[in-house]
Amino acid sequence: MKQAKGYVSTLLSAIIYGAGPLMVTLVYRSGFGVNAVSFLRVIFPIPVLALIVFLRRESFAIRGSQILKILFLGVMGSVLTSQLLFRAIHHIDTGTATALNFTYPVLVILLDKILYKQRSNRYLWIAVALCFAGVMLFCNPHGTFTWKGFFLALGSALSFGLYVLYLDRSGLMEEMGFYSFTFYFFLISSVLTLPFAVFSGELNCSIQPTGWILAAGFSLLDGLLATIFQQYGVETIGGRAASILSAVEPVTSASLGAIFLHEVIQTRNICGMVLIIISTVYLMVKGSDQQDPS
Numbered sequence: 001m002k003q004a005k006g007y008v009s010t011l012l013s014a015i016i017y018g019a020g021p022l023m024v025t026l027v028y029r030s031g032f033g034v035n036a037v038s039f040l041r042v043i044f045p046i047p048v049l050a051l052i053v054f055l056r057r058e059s060f061a062i063r064g065s066q067i068l069k070i071l072f073l074g075v076m077g078s079v080l081t082s083q084l085l086f087r088a089i090h091h092i093d094t095g096t097a098t099a100l101n102f103t104y105p106v107l108v109i110l111l112d113k114i115l116y117k118q119r120s121n122r123y124l125w126i127a128v129a130l131c132f133a134g135v136m137l138f139c140n141p142h143g144t145f146t147w148k149g150f151f152l153a154l155g156s157a158l159s160f161g162l163y164v165l166y167l168d169r170s171g172l173m174e175e176m177g178f179y180s181f182t183f184y185f186f187l188i189s190s191v192l193t194l195p196f197a198v199f200s201g202e203l204n205c206s207i208q209p210t211g212w213i214l215a216a217g218f219s220l221l222d223g224l225l226a227t228i229f230q231q232y233g234v235e236t237i238g239g240r241a242a243s244i245l246s247a248v249e250p251v252t253s254a255s256l257g258a259i260f261l262h263e264v265i266q267t268r269n270i271c272g273m274v275l276i277i278i279s280t281v282y283l284m285v286k287g288s289d290q291q292d293p294s
Contacts, residue, residue, distance in 0.1 A: 002236055003236060005232075006232065006233050006235075006237035006242075007233070007237060007241075007284050009229045009230075010233030010241075010242045010245040010246065011245055011248060011280070012226075013229035013230035013233060013246070014246045014247070014248040014249040014252065015248065015249075015252050016221055016222060016225060016226035016229070017222065017226050017230075017246070017252075018248065018249040018250065018252025018253045019221075019222075019252060019253075020222045020226075021253050021256075022253075022256045022260055023221065023222060024037060024222070025261075026214050027211070027215050027218050030207060030208065030210060030211025030214055030215070031204075031206065031208070031211055032202060032215060033200060034082075034086055034202075035196040035197045035200040035202050036197045036200070036203050037215065038082055038193045038196065039190065039193040039194055039197035039203070040197075040216075040218075041222065041223040042193060042219070042223055043186075043190045043219070044216050044219035044223065045186050045219060045220060045227075046186050046187055046190065048224060049179060049182055049224070050183055052179045053177075053179050053180050053183050056179060058176075058177035058178075058180040059176075059177065060180065060183075066172060066175065066176060066184075067188070069166075069172055070172065070181070070184050070185055071188055073163055073167060073170070073172075073185060074185065074188045074189040074192050075192060076159045076160070076163035077159075077160065077163035077189070078192060078193060079192050079193060079196075080155070080159035081101075081156050081159045081160040081163065082156075083196070084152050084153070084155045084159060085097060085098075085101055085152075085156040087152050088100075088101075088150075088152035088153035088156060089149075091146040091148050091149025092144055092146060092149030092150060092153065093140040093143025093144050094143075096138075096145065096149075097152075097153040097156075098138065098253075099135050099137075099138040099250070100139075100150065100153035100156075102138075102157070102246075102247055103132065103135065103154070104157040104158070104160045104164070104243060105132075105161075105240070105243035105244045105246070105247060106128055107157055107158055108161045108165050108239055108240055108243040109125075109240050109243075111162065112165055112239070112240060115165070116169060123282070123283070123286040124240060124241070124244075124283070126282065127279045127283040127286075128279075130275050130276070130278055130279035130282065131244050131275070131276055133272075133275050134247065134272040134273065134274070134278075134279065135247055135250065135272065135276065136272070137268045137269060137272030137275070138250055138269060164234060164239045164242065167231065168234050168238055168239030168242075169239070173231065173235050174235075181231075182227065182228060182231060185227075186223075186224075186227075230246070233245070241283060244279060244280070244283055245284075247276050247279070250272075251272075251276050254269055254273065255273075
């Protein structure tokens with residue numbers, strides 16, 4: 001039952017993250033830039049998380065070694081992933097950059113095998129192959145391409161893969177308590193992203209109240225809720241299975257883009273969606289029969 005909740009939680013996280021591009025478009029239109037949004041996404045949830053930790057009577061105590069571990073997670077998950085991806089988009093097509101970024105499930109499994117000597121079940125590799133093929137079909141073969149953009153997008157995938165893998169292996173959520181860990185993750189991430197927002201000049205008081213409300217709503221959904229679902233999924237079903245299920249995100253993004261922004265979905269995108277959905281269903285069915293050894 002707990003494992004089923006982990007699958008559902010991870011899928012909900014991917015769906016909310018997939019809706020992120022649509023939501024953040026409204027925030028950008030209100031006057032905020034990329035760096036400001038990255039900072040606000042992690043600063044608004046902090047008071048909410050502090051209240052949850054207090055009400056659940058989890059401890060706010062934290063050791064120096066735990067701070068260093070969360071700092072690494074913050075650099076990988078909150079800073080490098082977004083900064084590398086945003087810079088990649090300046091050099092290659094957005095669809096291709098996003099597709100390359102979602103190769104991280106393959107990297108998670110490979111890194112887990114190399115760094116932690118973990119064996120992977122055959123069904124996991126089948127799911128990865130289906131997922132990888134589906135994601136690659138989101139690439140735009142006729143779009144802008146440079147090798148610099150390619151390696152920047154791949155670097156984004158690597159940094160997020162390291163974040164997911166270390167989140168799973170560090171044991172921080174068990175040591176500190178789920179919400180206490182999440183509180184400190186957002187707190188440290190806000191410190192890391194603040195300089196980018198300040199030095200870019202994107203934080204200013206000229207933004208209308210509506211813009212701040214939109215930014216707060218985006219941060220509570222895409223920042224707080226999606227992150228909680230994702231971290232619970234990683235804790236419950238393991239980083240490798242969670243990373244594969246997260247490939248549902250581009251499916252959500254493409255679908256919502258077609259519905260609300262009238263973006264065109266091509267035949268290869270539909271084939272990619274089908275493959276990703278098949279990999280997700282296959283993983284959930286096989287995973288319910290075999291415990292993921294992560």
